[in-house]
Amino acid sequence: MGKLNSLLSAAIAASVLAAPGADAAEKAATPATVTLISGDRVTVVGSSVSVTPAPGRERVLFHRRTERDHVRVVPDDALPLLAAGRLDEQLFDVTALVEQGYDDAHTAELPLLRTGGVRTASEVSKKDAATFWRSLSGPQASTAGKIWLDARVKIALDQSVPMTNAPAAWEQGVRGEGVKVAVLDTGVDAKHPELAVAESRGFTDAGESDVQDRQGHGTHVASTVAGRGAKNTGVAPAASLMVGKVLDDRGYGQTSWIIAGMEWAARSGARVVNMSLGADMRTDGTDPLSQAVNDLTAETGALFVVAAGNNGWGPYTIGSPGSATSALTVGSVEKNGALSGFSAKGPRFGDDAVKPDITAPGGAIVAARAEGTLADVAVDDLHARLSGTSMATPHVAGAAALLAQRNPAWKANELKAALMGSAKPGGSVYEHGAGLVQVEFSPVLTSVGSVSFGKLPYPPSGKPVTREVTYANTGPAVSLRLSTDMGAVTPPVLEVPAGGSATASVSFTPTAPGRFEGALTSALPDGSAGPRVVLGATQSPEEYDLTLKTLRRDGKPASLPNLILTDGERVDWPVVGEQGVTLRVRPGTYTVFGTQPERTPEFVAESVITFARGGIDVHADTTVVIDGADSKPVDVALSGESLARVLSRSDGAELPGRGGIASQGPRDMPFYGMSRDAGHVEYRTSTIAARPQVLLSAGDFEPVVGYGYFSTHFTKDVTLPVATTTADSKGKLLLLRDNGNSQEQIREAVAAGAVAVVFPTGRFGAWGLDAPIPVLGASESSFVRLGTVPAVSVRAFGTSPYSYHVQFTEKGVPNGKKYSVSQRDLARVDVTYRSPGVTSTGFSNGVPTTFPQQRTEYYTPGKWHRQTSFTESSWAPQVSPEYAFERGKSYRHTWFPAVFAPNEPQLFREGNVVRVGVDVFSTTTSTDFGDPEVDRGSLTLSRDGQVFGTSRMPSFGYFENVPPGPLKLEMTASRTQPWWGLSTRIDSAWTFRTTPLAVKYGVPDNTMDRHRTFTVSFTRPAKTVRVWSSVDDGRTWTALQVHKAGANWLVLPSGARGAHVSLRVAATAPNGDTVDQTVVRAYAQR
16 A cells, blocks of 8 residues: 555535635735634635635534625534634634734734633644644533634824813822823833833733834823823823833734733732723623723722724724723814714614713824834924824823822722713713813712613613612712703702712603613702713614524424524524524514534534525514425536546525625535525535545445545555454454544554554544554444445545536525536636645645646636645645636646746835735746745845834735835745745845836746756846856856847756756846845756
């Protein structure tokens, strides 16, 4: 038996979860690959999504959910954990993971945060993610706590400070003396003449000692709190300033960094903590950051003053941690008092509580500028002008410090209530909260700054809902006249004794649907205003119970289907258990659609039903039953190749513009369909088929099997007896169930003389590693039936010389259907797979592939993105741009043609910020995208020796304070892996005015005769070109002859003997732009 890096022929690796149709704009879409917490890898290009299961997870279903512009891919075995509240949904939001820089191009670890008891942060290596996942989802899984994504959080005075009435407090000698105020941000310029930093600590990856502000945001915020400038004075200039650097030099930070900074500040004596940061996530205040605010407030009494956020496009846009109940959440107003357009708005998602709490000036705020930052918004060398709720927040933090000095015993609740009670009323309480912050010292204090009656159920009860407000008095006895414009208050006159307190009741009577707001006001005997409490309530509109139940085809209750409920405007993704789910919905006509897996008690999927039910009229309590017994098979029949077998299948439904769901399953998974009154729902099915690498048979029984990852393969046809015990396995095919230590089971089988081993592929480890005998996986039903036959015939094949990629889309989910496909209905693509310098194996468009190899691939007409990767674990993929195939036409394509080198770097400028993206191992003669995985490398941007920054990732750089003008970009990258033999090191330098000049290599093959010529060309004309070669990996170089040949430059090789040829190309464009690129082991030589 020969030993190869195995390919799982029955796998669903890289199966496509999307329809071929896509918008034309997606042709330029950049691919991104993300390893999920389960170890499964997801690649997204535009609307196309492909999944490569982790080893041992070949029979796991994958569900794609799309909502607006976000794509989520959820493994089937994650659904129970999500339903139980043990996993954060963000862990499967592929769009958000890419946006936060957690894709595989930017990090090899997935940062996690565990809550429940002690809050702990950790990082899981993506290569070990599948093992970690088994500890969460397997039989021995812990049920304690919840696993969250350690999400990235980002940064969210001469005229503004007087608006807070702070100067009046200064005149009374209250300037914040003795009060510790912590600013958690991007650090601080400690040498700024207007700042005095008492304590500081870093919490980013740079370490505790690094608090230098290289971004500028933190210094600006700190000076608004406690700046000591003659003109730009902070609100509390005498406060003791603590600085925690919780955001990196780009203005981003992980949730765990921020929580660590919060704990340090609160437990080090800070009475006020400023957090001009946040995550743009819809939250009800139970996320880790918000919970940390609540917990630390209760523990220490520190007041957390938090930015509302700058995502103010509409209601329910308060992010985290501004949604925390204990936070004093700050919106932004302009200097005329109008709400800033960017300021996030309430109410709070989930319970409709009043948020934000207060506002402050946040538009065009002038404050301190850290050295070397914010050049594009600089006012002078020491000051800059910024806008945002980030700028409003420190005004309120400074005001809190003044109150804290005046009232040393007060804790967070008193400070918050006092500031809200004295605020100057603005507009809606769901936009302005209590209003514009005003520093005032009143003897009367309320127990709360706002009262939320919450979201009240329909129909309106007509009965008052009552809340209590307590008034405390630090002065002589006083009579307060109470009134409200929303409901009623008793008593109308409240007697509050000297040094004591008294309680009033405020009530709201719901009579009609809508959102209500108002205030509970108080007046002192002299007519002056006392503290004010804002009020809010939501009376739900007309709503009814809609109960959804799902049944299996055998009539038993089904649990955890993937479904969408919509009335055409609103969209809901309910979690449905075996007892169903009851939702409160508005009157209307609804559609429910999605996929319903049928699973074993061990949560192994056996089949999938795609369903759609429209015309659900809800004007009273309604129950809808999705009965799987009504479903009928939906099959795909292929003709042309007798040995073609389905490798994977994906079915789904979508309501364009409202969302969609698709479920992907392995080779033998049966799919069904059913629909009623839902012709507007779009159905799509996708099938990948090829010749398996191994076929087993016993009479007319053909079990569904495939090689385990890294398994040895059969090299010839053979007939083998079947054994069910290791002791009886000599010379036989042994059936084994994984006992949790499959490697030891395999070793025992080898010692007993077994010829091959078969495991059921429900839940198992990554079996097959370095086994000297073939190790196969079988579906559960095939495994059971194999135990009933005396022997099986084994047919051994190499990787398939053909493949089918078939997708159908139609209006309405079919009530059973058989799609028949022949080669004449398809487009033909003759594909050449070149080698990366070593014989390698992997997947191409879901089909096991050997490199090098030739294959004929057939595609249904339409638009396609395609993916190919070396190695079974799908590292180093290339993803093609969009191709449009026509019926009956033939095409050619070559994957991985040398030379692997950077294509034209992409630069994006916003003011003085420059972002750079480089396809490091691109194939420069094609338009395929290369994977940026490297061992090490860097990307540096400079001008005339002035370095603007260096990124540790050669594929991406973010550079600030880059004024317009010529630039130099330098990239170095190395990749040394067993599966990679070419382009092991690349060094490139570009000088340019606007667009870099890139090299394109015309090498006829990855391995060439030493006398064969090749060409180089460029992304725009070059004036001078020089080329050198080396056959000793760059230790010595030989200049080569170069001749202009039309648009190309013909290069004559040196003819020197050597296994590999390295190349160096230096060229100059007519405008003086240059490129100097060295590729070690550019191609192999014979």
